Amino acid sequence: MINIFSHFSSQLLVGLGWTVLSSVIALFFSLIIGTIFAIMEIVPNKVLRTIGRAYVEIFRNIPLLVITMFFYLVIPMYVVKINGFTAGTIGLSLYTSAFIAETVRSGIQSVAGGQMEGARSTGMTYWQAMRYIILPQAFKIVIPPLGNQFVNLVKNSSVLAFVAGFDLMYQANSIASTTFDTINSYLVVGVLYLIITLPLSYYMQHLEKKLA
Amino acid sequence: MSMIEFHDVQKFYGHFHALHDINLKIDQGETVVLIGPSGSGKSTLVRTVNGLESIQKGQLIVNNHDLSDPKTDLNILRRDVGMVFQHFNLYKNKDVLENIMLAPRIVSHMPEKENKEQAMHLLEMVGLEKWAHNMPSQISGGQKQRVAIARTLAMRPKLILYDEPTSALDPEMIDDVLQVIKKVTTDSGMTSLIVTHEMGFAKEVANRVIFMDQGRIVEDDASESFFKRPKTERAQQFLSKIISH
Numbered sequence: 001m002i003n004i005f006s007h008f009s010s011q012l013l014v015g016l017g018w019t020v021l022s023s024v025i026a027l028f029f030s031l032i033i034g035t036i037f038a039i040m041e042i043v044p045n046k047v048l049r050t051i052g053r054a055y056v057e058i059f060r061n062i063p064l065l066v067i068t069m070f071f072y073l074v075i076p077m078y079v080v081k082i083n084g085f086t087a088g089t090i091g092l093s094l095y096t097s098a099f100i101a102e103t104v105r106s107g108i109q110s111v112a113g114g115q116m117e118g119a120r121s122t123g124m125t126y127w128q129a130m131r132y133i134i135l136p137q138a139f140k141i142v143i144p145p146l147g148n149q150f151v152n153l154v155k156n157s158s159v160l161a162f163v164a165g166f167d168l169m170y171q172a173n174s175i176a177s178t179t180f181d182t183i184n185s186y187l188v189v190g191v192l193y194l195i196i197t198l199p200l201s202y203y204m205q206h207l208e209k210k211l212a
Numbered sequence: 213m214s215m216i217e218f219h220d221v222q223k224f225y226g227h228f229h230a231l232h233d234i235n236l237k238i239d240q241g242e243t244v245v246l247i248g249p250s251g252s253g254k255s256t257l258v259r260t261v262n263g264l265e266s267i268q269k270g271q272l273i274v275n276n277h278d279l280s281d282p283k284t285d286l287n288i289l290r291r292d293v294g295m296v297f298q299h300f301n302l303y304k305n306k307d308v309l310e311n312i313m314l315a316p317r318i319v320s321h322m323p324e325k326e327n328k329e330q331a332m333h334l335l336e337m338v339g340l341e342k343w344a345h346n347m348p349s350q351i352s353g354g355q356k357q358r359v360a361i362a363r364t365l366a367m368r369p370k371l372i373l374y375d376e377p378t379s380a381l382d383p384e385m386i387d388d389v390l391q392v393i394k395k396v397t398t399d400s401g402m403t404s405l406i407v408t409h410e411m412g413f414a415k416e417v418a419n420r421v422i423f424m425d426q427g428r429i430v431e432d433d434a435s436e437s438f439f440k441r442p443k444t445e446r447a448q449q450f451l452s453k454i455i456s457h
Contacts, residue, residue: 114297114299114301115301115303115304117264117295117297117301118297118300118301118302118303118360119303119315120264120286120287120290121262121264121290121293121294121295121297121301121364122290122291122294122314122315122319122363122364122367123287123288123290123291123315123319123320123367124287124314124315124318124319125287128318128319132303132306132314132318133303133305133306136305137304137305140305
């Protein structure tokens, strides 16, 4: 294991970098997209609600690999040329956003009710009540489940390996096929994933305790 | 001038007929108490007045806004119609002072200095100026309800709806809240519609009592004559049961 790491350290660090980069980008976009669709799922407007619901059900129930392949193969063919990293990160963002939408929606619904009525009764609009009262409380509630989504997101970023995204998993495959030391190649990469996910996991637990 | 007018209002939840043929006129400045057994439609009626519940038939006019017209902007109506809830509904993410200052700031765009002075003044009035920077979770139920009343007053409403304001409180907290409501209803010339089970309080503050049962207004009378002797047997029965303990 040490051998593999010292021989291929630069290649592995590049992989680590792409994995982290993809995760951070996907985290950012999936949070925004997820929150937008979470709100769409619960607004009074029926058309928006249906669109929100459909989005979540579609992206939540198709395998991540299929979504990613779609962006890797179909989009470049008909729409615009994108590389594997971009395709993978888009797939990852959309897939994760569906789960985040569900998490945020349940958070909003657990806060709404009395808090919404209290706010609306003072003359606030629906959106003012959302912004000042409901969403701040909802985000606090959903931090623990969102933490799980983030950890999943990092692990799921290994899907980039299938579309030449140069991430950790991609490097593991490439090291394994050049050295034939499959066991150690994947062990090293497993440890590197843990280096990202364990601190994230602990940080989330800490945050959960602090906010409770 | 009338503040609230119900004309043959009907309210349904699916097939359940929650409000039957409601006809009611409440004038500006009146303090009206709404009583009746649970499930009689008191809360539903009060909640239709600021549009928290929709009506299916008839006409409802509040402060010159027609709530039966879907084009009516409820947000504008609600600036002048405050509501105090059974479970307070204070904003859990804001401290006591912010609970009071938020709506004047973002709804009526009151200058910050005036807003703060008003909020502190209201907190003094309800006896909670020391608690301005506490979170709602740090104060008692009775204190929460007094903050909720201050929050409602901060919008300077013409009408306040009280939906069982003391039903969720410990017995020893009830009196403080009732004293505040009494002060608010008597000094201000504001119109108040109060759902309550506190008969002593009702007798003290109300000009007029409305008794409801099974979604209908059964009796509507001046407070004095109602408490002396209700006209209908159903109301007599209700009153004798409530006062006996």
